[in-house]
Amino acid sequence: MTGTRRAGTQSLPFRSVAAKRRSPRLAISLDALDSHLGYFIRRVQIWVFQDFIRTMKPVDIRPAQFSALVVIGANPGLSQAELAATLAIERARLARLLHRLQARNLIRRLQSGDDGRRHALQLTPQGRTLLARAKTLAARHERRLIEKLGAAPHEMLLQALRDF
Amino acid sequence: MTGTRRAGTQSLPFRSVAAKRRSPRLAISLDALDSHLGYFIRRVQIWVFQDFIRTMKPVDIRPAQFSALVVIGANPGLSQAELAATLAIERARLARLLHRLQARNLIRRLQSGDDGRRHALQLTPQGRTLLARAKTLAARHERRLIEKLGAAPHEMLLQALRDF
Numbered sequence: 001m002t003g004t005r006r007a008g009t010q011s012l013p014f015r016s017v018a019a020k021r022r023s024p025r026l027a028i029s030l031d032a033l034d035s036h037l038g039y040f041i042r043r044v045q046i047w048v049f050q051d052f053i054r055t056m057k058p059v060d061i062r063p064a065q066f067s068a069l070v071v072i073g074a075n076p077g078l079s080q081a082e083l084a085a086t087l088a089i090e091r092a093r094l095a096r097l098l099h100r101l102q103a104r105n106l107i108r109r110l111q112s113g114d115d116g117r118r119h120a121l122q123l124t125p126q127g128r129t130l131l132a133r134a135k136t137l138a139a140r141h142e143r144r145l146i147e148k149l150g151a152a153p154h155e156m157l158l159q160a161l162r163d164f
Numbered sequence: 165m166t167g168t169r170r171a172g173t174q175s176l177p178f179r180s181v182a183a184k185r186r187s188p189r190l191a192i193s194l195d196a197l198d199s200h201l202g203y204f205i206r207r208v209q210i211w212v213f214q215d216f217i218r219t220m221k222p223v224d225i226r227p228a229q230f231s232a233l234v235v236i237g238a239n240p241g242l243s244q245a246e247l248a249a250t251l252a253i254e255r256a257r258l259a260r261l262l263h264r265l266q267a268r269n270l271i272r273r274l275q276s277g278d279d280g281r282r283h284a285l286q287l288t289p290q291g292r293t294l295l296a297r298a299k300t301l302a303a304r305h306e307r308r309l310i311e312k313l314g315a316a317p318h319e320m321l322l323q324a325l326r327d328f
Contacts, residue, residue, distance in 0.1 A: 028235065028242060028246060028250045029235075029238040029239055030234070030235065031235065031237065031238035032234050032238075032299050032302065032303075033231055033234050033235065034326070035306065035322070036302065037212075037306070037309060037313075037318060037321055037322050038209070038212035038213075038216060038227070038305075038306075039227075039231060040321075040322065040325035040326050041205060041208055041209050041212060041321075041325060042209055042212070042213075043252060043325075043328060044325055044328045045202070045205050045206055046252070047328070048201075048202035048205060048206070049206075063202070063203075063206065067197055067203060070194070070195050070196050071192065071193075071194065071195065071197065074193040074194070074195035074196075075192050075193055078192060082192060086194070088207060088210070135196050138196065138200065141202075142199065142200055142201070142202075145202065148328070149201075149324070149328070153324045154201060156320065156324065157201055157204075157205075157321065157324055157325075158199070158201050158204065160313070160317045160320065160321055161201070161204035161205060161207075161321075162198070162204050164204065164207060164208045164211070164312065164313065
């Protein structure tokens with residue numbers, strides 16, 4: 001059944017995977033798309049979202065929610081503005097996202113500052129427990145991505161894109 | 165005003181751009197996110213979409229529409245199923261996308277095959293004219309992406325992600 005793939009696919013050279021995937025049935029030309037990095041980034045990103053969401057099903061956490069929980073967990077007391085800037089999430093969208101996390105009792109927003117308008121973000125005990133579990137699941141997702149890309153290309157991509 | 169950046173930013177080393185962007189105001193820790201490639205892929209992908217959509221304003225073409233036009237243009241007569249498989253677009257979504265391109269008189273769907281149920285896709289003359297203009301604009305977008313990443317990392321990323 002798995003004829004064309006041996007065990008330990010992560011050690012297969014890049015190209016052999018590619019040849020199979022790029023043109024599913026026929027030799028269909030990608031023409032100009034073949035030089036557009038954004039096209040390929042989008043394809044990988046869709047795979048990542050699908051796999052991440054599936055992996056996170058036991059904790060029911062979406063990618064952006066996970067990012068917010070991780071950063072709040074590692075930086076207790078940070079403000080919504082700081083979180084928005086760190087994650088490059090539009091502030092209105094972040095407000096909705098935090099509202100949902102608060103409704104699930106995963107985070108709390110403490111009023112702080114002179115005028116009480118600054119919200120200091122913290123995980124609740126329940127949030128900390130869930131985040132620990134979510135991190136374990138996320139690591140499982142990442143291992144699958146490493147297996148698909150190969151360890152060296154994964155590390156190379158991380159270096160390159162981290163700095164975008 | 166541009167103090168920290170010289171002309172020819174594409175030749176600046178990666179790291180100098182990174183340091184500025186990663187922590188907008190404070191030293192906020194990304195914690196586990198820092199090892200999640202998907203997080204960084206998503207950030208780049210958002211930039212790419214925003215820049216692409218802005219660049220394509222004169223022709224009013226979205227990323228997935230551009231991909232479809234390019235592949236139809238380079239493979240006249242291909243079927244919807246082949247196009248869906250090539251672009252990894254869900255068939256229902258592709259049907260809606262093609263409907264819009266047809267309503268703008270950019271493509272036509274010719275019935276073919278024994279039972280007339282296979283749709284052979286083609287650009288209209290108007291579609292060919294628009295695609296030529298769209299490709300020029302897309303190349304402009306790609307040059308901006310190359311400038312942001314640096315030419316060598318751009319090529320490296322293209323090699324690695326093309327084969328995902």
